[in-house]
Amino acid sequence: AIRMTQSPSSFSASTGDRVTITCRASQGISSYLAWYQQKPGKAPKLLIYAASTLQSGVPSRFSGSGSGTDFTLTISCLQSEDFATYYCQQYYSYPGTFGQGTKVEIK
Amino acid sequence: QVQLVQSGAEVKKPGASVKVSCKASGYTFTSYGISWVRQAPGQGLEWMGWISAYNGNTNYAQKLQGRVTMTTDTSTSTAYMELRSLRSDDTAVYYCARDSTGLNYFDYWGQGTLVTVSS
Numbered sequence: 001a002i003r004m005t006q007s008p009s010s011f012s013a014s015t016g017d018r019v020t021i022t023c024r025a026s027q028g029i030s031s032y033l034a035w036y037q038q039k040p041g042k043a044p045k046l047l048i049y050a051a052s053t054l055q056s057g058v059p060s061r062f063s064g065s066g067s068g069t070d071f072t073l074t075i076s077c078l079q080s081e082d083f084a085t086y087y088c089q090q091y092y093s094y095p096g097t098f099g100q101g102t103k104v105e106i107k
Numbered sequence: 108q109v110q111l112v113q114s115g116a117e118v119k120k121p122g123a124s125v126k127v128s129c130k131a132s133g134y135t136f137t138s139y140g141i142s143w144v145r146q147a148p149g150q151g152l153e154w155m156g157w158i159s160a161y162n163g164n165t166n167y168a169q170k171l172q173g174r175v176t177m178t179t180d181t182s183t184s185t186a187y188m189e190l191r192s193l194r195s196d197d198t199a200v201y202y203c204a205r206d207s208t209g210l211n212y213f214d215y216w217g218q219g220t221l222v223t224v225s226s
Contacts, residue, residue: 034212036152043202043216044152055214087152091210095168096142098152 002026002090006099012107017078021102023071023088032092035064035073038101039084047086048073078104109133111141111203111217118223119193126189127220129203136184137161142206142213143177143188145199155201157209158186166209193224 003026013019023033031051036044046055048064051071061076075082083106088099114128129141143155156167158177165177176189186203201220204213 036213043219044213045216046212046214049212049214089152089212091212094166094210096154096210098154100151 001095002029002093002097004088004090004097004099006086006088006102008102009100010103010105012105013078014107015078015080019075019078019104021073021086021088021104023066023073023099025069025071025090025092028068029090029092031067032090033064033066033071034089034091035062036087036089037082037084038087044087080106109205109215111205111215113201113203113217113220116221116223118225120226121193121195121224123193123224124189124191125193125222126187127201127203127222129186129188129217131160131184131186131205134205136179137181139205139207140209141177141179141186142204142209144202144204144213146202146219147196147199150199153199155188157206159209160184160186190222193222195224198222198224 005024007022033051035048038044047058052064063074085101085103087101110132112130117125119125137160140159142157145153158165160179174191178187203217205215
């Protein structure tokens with residue numbers, strides 16, 4: 001199975017900050033990468049698919065980039081509702097696998 | 108609007124079975140499949156398997172082969188996931204998610220069902 005590694009595992013940030021989360025695949029996955037946001041007690045929410053395509057209804061402050069093995073999720077101006085855990089997921093080959101998550105906390 | 112509504116929390120003893128349901132609405136059920144994803148307490152997300160609502164084809168995660176069965180009832184637009192021979196490490200929130208191919212991103216998720224395995 002393809003291993004997905006996110007960094008950092010957690011960090012603190014302030015409202016208004018620009019934040020970047022990195023996801024690395026153990027082998028090339030082209031652009032078959034999605035990003036999800038999960039808040040406590042809630043199901044994950046799709047933010048981005050195909051590495052950089054914003055899901056309908058997701059604010060434009062979220063963006064994704066990368067291909068092959070290295071990917072990033074950027075939040076251009078962190079809002080209070082963005083404090084959550086973020087997961088990447090590859091869907092290039094079976095089984096689809098997730099990163100371990102990055103928790104964004106309030107500084 | 109697309110909705111996936113799951114059945115309620117379950118408490119089971121080790122060795123028992125559990126069957127979780129996921130009722131879909133707001134789209135043509137047979138045009139998509141359903142994946143099941145679980146999340147142990149404080150842990151990450153683990154894909155369990157997928158079923159096509161069109162023809163019932165399934166694809167299960169290797170580690171669950173032999174213990175998991177996924178089915179659908181197209182008359183009620185409901186998907187089911189049964190897990191047998193439960194162990195304590197099966198304690199998790201189980202999610203269903205819409206998935207067109209079994210190897211795709213998940214655009215809609217159910218609210219989750221907590222399954223607790225405890226003696």
